[in-house]
Amino acid sequence: MKKRALWKDIFREIGHTKARFISIFAIIMLGVSFFSGIKAAGPDMLDTAGTFYRETGLMDLKVQSTYGLTEDNLKLLKDVPGIGEIQPGYSADVFAGDNALILKVFSYNTDATLNQYRMIEGHLPEHSGEIVLDDVLAGEYALGDKVTFSGNGKDTELSDDFGTLDYTVVGFVRSPQFIEKNNRGTSTIGKGTADAFAAIPEADFKLPVYTEAYLSFTDTAGLKAYSPKYEALIEQHTQAVEQALSGVPEARLAELRAEGGKALSGGPLEVAAAKQQLAGLELPKIYVTDRNVSPGYTEYKDNADRLSAIASVFPVFFFLIAALVSLTTMTRMVEEHRLQIGTLKALGYGNRDIMAKFMVYGTLASLAASVVGLAVGFTLLPTIIYNAYSSLYNLPDIVKSFYPSYSILSVIVALICTTLTAWIASRVELRSNASVLMRPKAPKSGQRIILERVSFVWKRLNFVQKVTARNLFRYKQRMFMTVFGVAGCTALILTGFGLKDSIGSIAGEQFGTIMKYDALVALHDDVPAGSRDAYEQLITGESAITGTLNVAQETMTARASGVNDQDVNLFIPASVDSLSDYVELRDRTSGEGRKLTDEGAIVSEKLAKLYGVEPGDKLTVVDNKNETFKIQVAGITENYVMHYVYMTPAYYSSVFGKEPVFNTELLNYGVQDAAWEDGLSEKLTASERVAAVSFSSSVGSAFDDTMKSMDVVTLVLIVSAAALAFVVLYNLTNINVSERIRELSTIKVLGFYDKEVTLYIYRENILLSVLGIVAGSGLGILLHSFVLRTAELDATMFAPIIKWPSYVYAALLTLLFSGIVMVFMHIKLKRIHMIEALKSVE
Template sequence: MMKKRALWKDIFREIGQSKARFISIFAIIMLGVSFFSGIKAAGPDMLDTAGTLYRETGLMDLKVQSTYGLTEDNIELLRGVPGIDEIQPGYSADVFTGDNAAILKVYSYNTDTSLNQYRMMEGRLPEHSGEIVLDDLLAGEYALGDKVAFSGNGTNAELSDDFATLDYTVVGFVRSPQFIEKNNRGTSSIGKGTADAFAAILESDFKLPVYTEVYLSFKDTAGVKAYTPKYETLIEQHTQAVEEALSGVPEARLAELRAEGEEELSSARMELAAAEQQLAKAARQLEDGQQESAPNGNTVADGLASAREKLAEGEQKLAELELPKIYVTDRNASPGYTEYKNNADRLSAIASVFPVFFFLIAALISLTTMTRMVEENRLQIGTLKALGYGNRDIMAKFLVYGTLASLAASVVGLAIGFTLLPTIIYNAYSSLYNLPDIVKSFYPSYSIISVIVALICTTLTAWIASRVELRGNASVLMRPKAPKSGQRIILERVSFVWKRLNFVQKVTARNLFRYKQRMFMTVFGVAGCTALILTGFGLKDSIGSIAGQQYGTIMKYDVLVALHDDVSDDARVAYEQLISGESAITGALNVAQETMTAHASGVNDQEVNLFIPASVDSVSDYVELQNRTSEEGLKLTDEGAIVSEKLAKLYGLEPGDKLNVVDNKNEPFQIQVAGITENYVMHYVYMTPAYYSSVFGEEPVFNTELLNYGMQDNSWEDPFGEKLTASERVAAVSFSSSVGSVFGDIMKSMDVVTLVLIVSAAALAFVVLYNLTNINVSERIRELSTIKVLGFYDKEVTMYIYRENIMLSVLGIVFGSGFGILLHSFVLRTAELDVTMFAPIIKWPSYIYAALLTLLFSGIVMVFMHIKLKRIHMIEALKSVE
């Protein structure tokens, strides 16, 4: 009992006497634990936050749509699907609105809505006819009480058949769980093919004869977390059940529509027969000379022509009727739903890479530190063995020392990791998504892993180091280790170099090779830290250069003008005069642009922008098509299309392969890949008009014009943009300068993540260098005392150590730079978004910053070491243990 009490006192006395060592072990473990737990928890916390939102707002599980709409009979069929919980039929339509003809996706709303509930950001939901709530994205363009008018493609005749009124009053701004991305509102059946925002009006303001969609939720998914394999499995089963329930609907719906069409045709035929009889009667009366009583021949003939036209139109529509298609889609079809999960998964992937190096470096430094601690206590270990203490009792001191450091560091690291880092990273992504504040959780699995790894780094290393020492007997342990025998180093054999070195340089070279273990540890530690710092700076370079590359080097045009097709000739002429009248404009190119969806098994569906220039020879003035690695220019041909690089990566495409796409009617097409071009933002497929016609069976509609001009400031762009917007021909205007700056601002959100990496790696570098230098000084205390006795000044003693540190640090920086390039490349592949490709570059200043940071920390460490070296008690250090 007395022995154990004495050992515990000795343990705490050791901690008190070696605070620097204990704190350094604590710091390096805390950094590894906090970084691992924080980055690892960020992904699940992001998913949990989104899942909580989906649960609170009742995001649908499935959505059912049909090309000819859904009837009450179809709704009744869905009620019989096993496990169904909520069924919410509704209406939707795409309309133009506003001065810039923005495309609005309008949904129906009623007070009984339980699925896809809106989050009120300002105002209230519609209560009366003629009221509308707008997407929060439009809060800057509209205010409460403003008027919103719906318009179609040049005419409001068709819209009047769909809506009770076309003029609405804004009563609120909302966010929808269907659109968690800030800027993506999905596809549209009108205009450019993509919606700009969404809105909601009362269901009674729709006049559609059938529902356009039905939202479904199921009982067994209510308590299952979103994005989990269990949820995905349940949704697959329910999708199959819904498809089976509606399997006979297309044929029945087609028969119903044909019956309605035949009924209308029968009525039209009767009208035509009546008109023919009236015309024949008028002709007979004219022949009999009854001109005064005969009907007007022209009026009858006009009526007959109108009846024939109506009949022909009805017959054509009936003949064009096709078997309707039913689409059953899940949440993955909602913009941003899958991409958000991919972002969270990428964070988890990064968490599986960076902390590995943190812990690996921590383990090696801890091994060195604990080994040195055991060697310092060699005399005490021998004494205790001589006094009869067992190996287990002696070893307990070092095991408890390492365990206390690990557990204390783990507790602090977990507290920082689970609270601070997820919040920082989530806030960085908040510029991309419309989501509430992060929901933070405690993860026992990550905590257990962190603690186990931390204990391995310290306690296990302490056990290994002490076990090696305890193999010796008491008499051997009570004597200091014999110094390593001097050996000739390789440099000594190179006589013409060795002869030119002075005494201090020769000593430095010999010391480097004499302590090989410390040399390799220092080089490896510095290299690891440099690689982590360089990767952080490299990520900043890669992310920060996207906007300039995409909207400066690749997209050369200055403004993109989306055009209305259904406008009068006068409007077309006025637009042409507007463009030709601007002397600053140096070129124009008509382009057909369409949005389609790329599809392949095992890959997330991607939105693809088709780009078909009217003049193939002029493309290079507006868009740079080139291979990124070879910088070889690419030419459009009629044999295939040129696809953007990230799209090719996602789908594993090479020249000669085929890309499968579907249009907004879900019709499939195949595109031959002729080349792969450098591109960083969104997915593009470039093709000639002839190749477009061969793939899609129709001529391209040139709905966009690209303009180049010599002016590059807002003082000219803003008035010119106003003129374009005022034109009836123009649907939308997009200046490359503003698009590039907006995208650049979004990418800056990733700077926070890279800053976390840089700061963490820099802190690790400081702790590593401090530990290694401290160990170096402690190991050579007798040697340093000797040279001080021989007359070396304090600065000379410091430089005696510092020369070695500088050389090893420089060597570590060189190796770390090479390893950092590989690590940077790996992290880029895991951290990229589906719609972006980070530029695989590290700018030369980043290498300098990483090296300078490492040397800076080395210098700061040496300042502390210089103070320690000045306080060396020479007589005490040189005392013999005899």
């Protein structure tokens, strides 16, 4: 009977205090949904990509050779431990049609199990002369259209590679090798980058050897993509494949020379020239690459990791504010029931029975909020965030999962916020005896406040202002709670806007202010003198090019105990005096320039932070032969993307014992036109001297597009923080009004109008909101800095800035919600029943 009465009392209490129950429910629901949703978004993104890779059989490794792969090479691969599938194939870069699109054309075999295509429209090629195109070309071609291959006007060369150059479009597909929408990798023709991919029947290729082979392994089949275990196994398999093919280059070169010698013994014209060409054949190179070479593969994981990093910071702050407001609410609820608590205590009820009501009340609110919050968090937020990234990637709909660990943690934290606070609040009250509890709590004695002692200020205040000041200092606990609650919400909103500022500034700073050059040309060193001269003539013949700088670039690995290995780009300019025209070396804080000397190197800021080095320290790097070198750190420079070590040629020679090879040329030009850049890229790519071309404008735009995908994440943060601000302000204001209901009724009886009564309360709230905004701005700076440090990846540094409009937006949003709450409270104040409120509670 006692339990039944308890439950009746609890549900009666919920019915009478709907606003309080809903406010606790709302604040816990927001915290749980935000925590679970942000936590689940990163894993859901990785799970979606992993499922797509698994369903389409994305290769584990790709093997290529500069002279192609023979059947004997494939036999060697079959002996690699743990090998699963070996799928050889052909590919070539061609121009397509009159619009000169650059296509990466792959062979398609109906028996293929790796890198399967995902059909969007039509069907896969079944007969000679059929082609499927990249889905990005669906707007330019339709089913049944004709596509003709060409190669820089040399159709005779292409006819040696393909059975036909005319194809009919039979379908549009997506490939697991190209999950980015706007990146199809590099090309050996034209402007140096491919526009799209395509697939034709394998029989339509006439090449004598395979151009690549795709591999999968038995022990990676059941592993999640991007997982540390998968990455470790792939590293082992890469080494095993490289070992298996270690003797192939020499054997392949000997084979080619032997074949050429037999052909010469039979009598081709120009025998001497042919012999010279055979003698000049270089040792072929073998390339074994993993999934990371696929455009978008690594960037997608980076984006998911950023989400996971943010998820480890923001929800904690949400729950802290939720706990604070819940404590205030439950404390107020217990104080309202002093008479009932005293009566029950006098009737012989134990403390546990009396506390049960408040604990069950809080538990019901938190459990109901947790269920709704988990449902919203696991379904809505990951979808919103994933859809934002879907503008960058060609992936199927998100795979949403239920995460028991996040759910249990959410419920535990929610119960701590309500049930524990109810226990604490009721425990404090129950320390008093029944006779004390059955009487109303004595009001605080009036005291002079600090402001009264400042007489020249106090005298200038009118009556209402003095009352407001006295009320603020009289209810110090409520004042601090309100200021802290508003400050917390303002800090969250400001951090959201600040993240947008920091992330949005990276591309412009890195690829405009720091990297000042317009184009980077990677050069082949082993080319004839004639090719070198032709390249120089090409550069000097372009009147728009205003300057060039030769640079030696080399990748090494930074290593130290307790720190993840990092790829480091060594950057050695041929002319140190000209470097400032192409790259800005400077201190981020002071803006002071950095000058290269022969006494040491200048390292990028994030690299210095990761390894804890300062000017005067030494950085350890390892080359591809695992040889270790020590680099003296002479200075630190501002940098946001990747790691760089800048040094003079003389210092490079002193550290590595060899002269630098200038394998890169930086270009500056006065033209900012995409068509002109495409034309220049086409000319450069056609040169035997050029290995690759990249333009700062396109690199910066691509990086900016990736960073802009974070806009929706920051929007979710801002909206969630704003909703939290509304609930917090409503809750605290509602408590304020409830605590002072007799006071407000008294001044209404004394003749105050409804607007005056509202202003009586809201002068205090406005002042406390302003104080909270000021405090929140300072707290937001600290939180923003902490989130940046947490969310940054090893190879990226966010710009630690918050632009002034963000402070304004955060303040205005907080004031907006404060104003909305005022409207609701004004309605409530108008409905105060003065006679009922002023009745004695004795």
